[in-house]
Every structure is written in C-alpha cells, then in structure tokens.
Amino acid sequence: ADVEFTEAQKEKREMLLKEGSYLGYEDGVRTKLRISKDNRPKMSLWSVLKSMIGKDMTRMTLPVTFNEPTSLLQRVAEDLEYSNLLDEAATFEDSTLRMLHVAVFSASSYASTIKRVAKPFNPLLGETFEYSRPDMHYRFFTEQVSHHPVISATWTESPKWDFYGESNVDSDFNGRSFDFKHLGLWYLNIRPDSQTESDLYTWKKPNNTVVGILVGNPQVDNYGDVEIVNHTNGDRCCIHFKARGWRSSSAYELKGEVYNGKGGKEWIFGGHWNEAIYAKKVLKPNSSEEMQLEKTKAGIPATARSKTGPQSDGSKFLVWHAHSRPETPFNLTQFAITLNAPQPKLLPWIAPTDTRHRPDQRAMEEGRYDEAGDEKHRVEQKQRKARRERELNHEEYKPKWFKQETHPVTKLKYWKYQGEYWKRRKDHKLGDCPDIF
Ligand code: CLR
Known part of the structure; x- marks a missing residue:
C-alpha cells in the first residue's frame, strides 16, 4: 500500500513507528467497563447548584x-472518535472537499455529548494522557499545563494529518x-494525497451549555457560529450550531457553507450533530440555497436512504453519521469506554502521571463512590500542598512536555509539543515525572 503514501506522509508514518508510538497497545481496545450498571444515587442538580x-x-x-469516570x-x-473523516479529507484533490470533511469532523465530536x-x-x-490507535494510525498526547485557568495542551499525529491546540474552557x-x-x-x-504543500486549518469550538436544570431535565446543547479557515489557500467554512430553542424545535441542528479562496460558495451541508450530516454541491454561483433538513422517518434512518461519497451533480449525500449508543454505565460512548482502560500490556509503558493511574477516577469507574470521593479529596490536597511549596520557594510552574511559542502562521501564542514524551517512553525513561496522585 506504500504507493498510496506521499513522501511527507511516509516520513510521518516512519517517525511514528520509530518512536514506538504503538508499543503497549497490543491488547486492543476495551469494550466494557467492569461494572454493568452505574447505580449512581439520583440527586437533583438544582438542589446542589x-x-x-x-x-x-x-x-x-x-x-x-x-x-x-473520564477526565477533561x-x-x-x-x-x-471520527478521525476517519480526516483520513478521507486527505484523499480529495479538490481542496473545498477537504474543507467540507474537516468541517464535518469538527462537528462530529458533539455526538458524544x-x-x-x-x-x-x-x-x-x-497530569498527562496518551492514547494511540494502531488501527486508526494516530497517537494522541495531552498535558495539563495550567490549573487556573484550566488549560490542557494537546498534540495528535498521524501520517496524513496533525491536530493540536489548547483546551481552555471558561464556564459559568x-x-x-x-x-x-x-x-x-x-x-x-x-x-493531502494529491499535493506536496500541506493545508493548515484553524477554528474555535462552539459553546456548550446545560439547559433544563431548574425543571429537572438537564440536557447538553451546543450552539454558536464556527469559522474554519484554510491558511494555505484561503478556503473558508462557516458552521452554525442552532440553539435548542423554545420547545426544542431546532434541537441538534447545524448548517454550514464551504467557500473557495475566491469567496465562491462550493458546498452546503447540514444535519443533526447527534445523528448525521449531509452535503450538496452548489451548482449556481452565489446561490442562497440552504440545506433542507429532514427528521428521521420512523424505522428507517435517513442515513440508509442516502448516497455516500461526494456527488458533483448537486444531489445530496451523506458525509457522516454517529455511531450507535448502546446503554452503558454513565452513558459513556463505546469510544469513551476505551480511553481509561488499564490494559495489562500498556501499563508498563505509560507515564506515572497518566490519567489511567489516577485512583479517584478508577474508583469511580468501578462504582466505589465513597472511595472515589475520599481519593479525590486526597489528591486535590496533595496538589494544593505542592503549589504552596512552589510559592514558598518562589518557583514558577513549568509544564514538562509543552512550551508556549508563537505560531509561525497565525502569529498567536500556542502550546508546542517539545518532541520528548514518546522518545523517552520508548526507552522507559518516564520515571522522573512528578508524583501527583
Ligand atoms: C465538548 C466537546 C469539546 C470538548 C469539551 C470540553 C468540555 C466539556 C464539553 C466537551 C461537553 C460538556 C461538558 C464540558 C465540561 C463540562 C460539561 C462535559 C466534551 C458538562 C456537561 C457539565 C456538567 C455539569 C455538572 C454540574 C453536572 O470538543
């Protein structure tokens, strides 16, 4: 299959192998938690909030x-979860089709909410967390670099793409x-498969909100406008996440448009972020056509009735649909269940600071709630003590694996992975990580 890779893609693939990124992941992914029901005591959110x-x-x-039992x-x-959309994006010669798939990727993460x-x-x-998927060809790594505000620096690499940024969530x-x-x-x-120059995209995520707290029916909603820019060729995309609204009439809805570098509208798309997203080629220039959304018809999911793969004749096609959600403890997705798995072959490889070693979260995952509460209190006290000691010694906290630098293209400050974690992991040299648990 080597012919399908460009030089740049091959180089990345070889680096990922050379640094042993998949070592320890031989057990495969976990499909079930240890408990089959969470039996959490029911308590009104409003009464505590x-x-x-x-x-x-x-x-x-x-x-x-x-x-x-997940961490931020x-x-x-x-x-x-839907990283396949990025691999797909790389296959298209038309950069606006790449943009369409990037946009749908950015929206696909909300299905899990x-x-x-x-x-x-x-x-x-x-605290750190690593997650490699030899079957999906990527490695992910993140470090908590700031406590107040809460900032996680993240870095994902794959032969055909890199995805990085800071998760910095302001809540109220x-x-x-x-x-x-x-x-x-x-x-x-x-x-991309078709050219040597790579595309650089940036965007900010839409807002999340929990509504219905007072009436005792809390639900997560996602709303707001997202603009994705391709800094390499000027392609642009706008996504509009509609707020759930009065009587939930527009629940889960999103619509969007993809423009080429000259500002011409090329694709429109839309759907429900909890279900599926469709797209359509714009045939008339400057058309104000919007994607018509249809609700799932009883029994037959809309996904089963649509064409897949880009259609250039202006007919509607399916770009993405959400994985099914069997009932699970804590309503975790199947993907989320794989994350905190203490796979026997993996444990000797990961850092002592890895979330999989965090005792309160593990207790929670296994349904031992009292222990989870006690351990949570203990590790938080330990964190406070470490901070007080730094203050006494006039020491400034410095993240271990990321450094804040100015981005060469956007000229904005960003957290850059310093290239050390995976290399040291490969030689089992992660022993000098701080003792945080
Ligand atoms: C949404 C997808 C983003 C990453 C992200 C960051 C923060 C998450 C948010 C996601 C989903 C909603 C979230 C939020 C932090 C807290 C909030 C999980 C995953 C929950 C619903 C708040 C619960 C409130 C309690 C008081 C019960 O890419």
Whole structure:
C-alpha cells in the first residue's frame, strides 16, 4: 500500500513507528467497563447548584456522584472518535472537499455529548494522557499545563494529518443554564494525497451549555457560529450550531457553507450533530440555497436512504453519521469506554502521571463512590500542598512536555509539543515525572 503514501506522509508514518508510538497497545481496545450498571444515587442538580450561582465549574465542589469516570484530558481525546473523516479529507484533490470533511469532523465530536450531563474529573496540574490507535494510525498526547485557568495542551499525529491546540474552557453557572465557552484555538494540518504543500486549518469550538436544570431535565446543547479557515489557500467554512430553542424545535441542528479562496460558495451541508450530516454541491454561483433538513422517518434512518461519497451533480449525500449508543454505565460512548482502560500490556509503558493511574477516577469507574470521593479529596490536597511549596520557594510552574511559542502562521501564542514524551517512553525513561496522585 506504500504507493498510496506521499513522501511527507511516509516520513510521518516512519517517525511514528520509530518512536514506538504503538508499543503497549497490543491488547486492543476495551469494550466494557467492569461494572454493568452505574447505580449512581439520583440527586437533583438544582438542589446542589442553587448555592453556586456565578461560579465557574472548576471552583465548585460537587458530590463525586455528579462526575463521570473520564477526565477533561480524555474528553479532548474524544474529539478523535471520527478521525476517519480526516483520513478521507486527505484523499480529495479538490481542496473545498477537504474543507467540507474537516468541517464535518469538527462537528462530529458533539455526538458524544448526548446524555452526558456529568462532570469530567478536573485534571491535576501535570497530569498527562496518551492514547494511540494502531488501527486508526494516530497517537494522541495531552498535558495539563495550567490549573487556573484550566488549560490542557494537546498534540495528535498521524501520517496524513496533525491536530493540536489548547483546551481552555471558561464556564459559568448563571442560575438558569450552565455555559461553557471554548477560548482555545485548534489547528489541523493535512498532508493531502494529491499535493506536496500541506493545508493548515484553524477554528474555535462552539459553546456548550446545560439547559433544563431548574425543571429537572438537564440536557447538553451546543450552539454558536464556527469559522474554519484554510491558511494555505484561503478556503473558508462557516458552521452554525442552532440553539435548542423554545420547545426544542431546532434541537441538534447545524448548517454550514464551504467557500473557495475566491469567496465562491462550493458546498452546503447540514444535519443533526447527534445523528448525521449531509452535503450538496452548489451548482449556481452565489446561490442562497440552504440545506433542507429532514427528521428521521420512523424505522428507517435517513442515513440508509442516502448516497455516500461526494456527488458533483448537486444531489445530496451523506458525509457522516454517529455511531450507535448502546446503554452503558454513565452513558459513556463505546469510544469513551476505551480511553481509561488499564490494559495489562500498556501499563508498563505509560507515564506515572497518566490519567489511567489516577485512583479517584478508577474508583469511580468501578462504582466505589465513597472511595472515589475520599481519593479525590486526597489528591486535590496533595496538589494544593505542592503549589504552596512552589510559592514558598518562589518557583514558577513549568509544564514538562509543552512550551508556549508563537505560531509561525497565525502569529498567536500556542502550546508546542517539545518532541520528548514518546522518545523517552520508548526507552522507559518516564520515571522522573512528578508524583501527583
Ligand atoms: C465538548 C466537546 C469539546 C470538548 C469539551 C470540553 C468540555 C466539556 C464539553 C466537551 C461537553 C460538556 C461538558 C464540558 C465540561 C463540562 C460539561 C462535559 C466534551 C458538562 C456537561 C457539565 C456538567 C455539569 C455538572 C454540574 C453536572 O470538543
């Protein structure tokens, strides 16, 4: 299959192998948690939140049963569930089709937010998480680089693309809804099959919000406008996530348009971020046509009735559909279940700071809630003590694997992976990581 790779793609693929990125991942992915039901005590969200109006989530102490056994580091890894869209994007010669697939990728990560009204564990300063998928050809790595504000620096590499950025979520509970704004900029570099020059895209994520807290029916919604820019050739894309609205009439809806570098509209797309996204070629220049959205007809999912793969004749085609969601503890997706797996072959490879070693989260995952609460308190105390000691010694905290630099293209500050983690991991030299758990 080597003929299908360009020089740049081959170089990346070889580097990933040379640095042993997939070592330890031989057990394959986990398909089930240890418990089959979470049996979390039911408690009204409003009854605990009402005293916390005006606070941000990271400064709230909530009973641990409002948590889910993932960390914010792992929630960022969940963005990769549909990474196949990026591999697909790289295959198109038409750069606007690449953009269309990048846009749908950026929206695909919201499917996982359905039924997940729970607080992910707030990573400890210096906590890391790695996740390689030999079958999907990527490696992901993230480090908690700041505690207040909560910032995770992330870096994913694959033969055909790199995806990096900072997760910096600002939260506010205003009494009616709980709002999350993403301050970080996301970068995606695609090495297309058809050209030597790579595409650099950037965007900011839409807002998340929890609505229905007062009425006892809390739900996650995603809303706002997203603009994706291709800095290499000027292609642009706008995505509009509609707020759920009065009577949920526009729940889960999104619409978008892809423009070429000259500003001409090339594709329109739309659908529901919890279900499927379709696209259509724009045949008339300057058309104001919008994607018509249809609801799933009883029994037959719309996905089963549509063409897949780009159609250039103006007919509608399916770009993406969400994976099914069998009932699971904590309503985790199948992908989320794979993340915190303590696979026997993997444990000897990962850093001591890796989330998989975090005791409170592990206890939560296994349904031991009292222990989870006690351990959470203990590791947070330990983190406070370390901070006090740094203050006494006038030491400034420095992240271990990332450094803030100025981006060569956007000229904005970003967190750059310093290239050391995977190399040292390969030689089993991660022993000098701080003791945070
Ligand atoms: C959305 C997809 C993004 C990454 C991301 C970051 C923060 C997450 C958010 C996602 C989904 C909603 C979220 C949020 C942090 C807290 C919030 C999980 C995954 C939950 C729903 C808040 C629960 C409130 C408690 C008080 C119960 O790419």
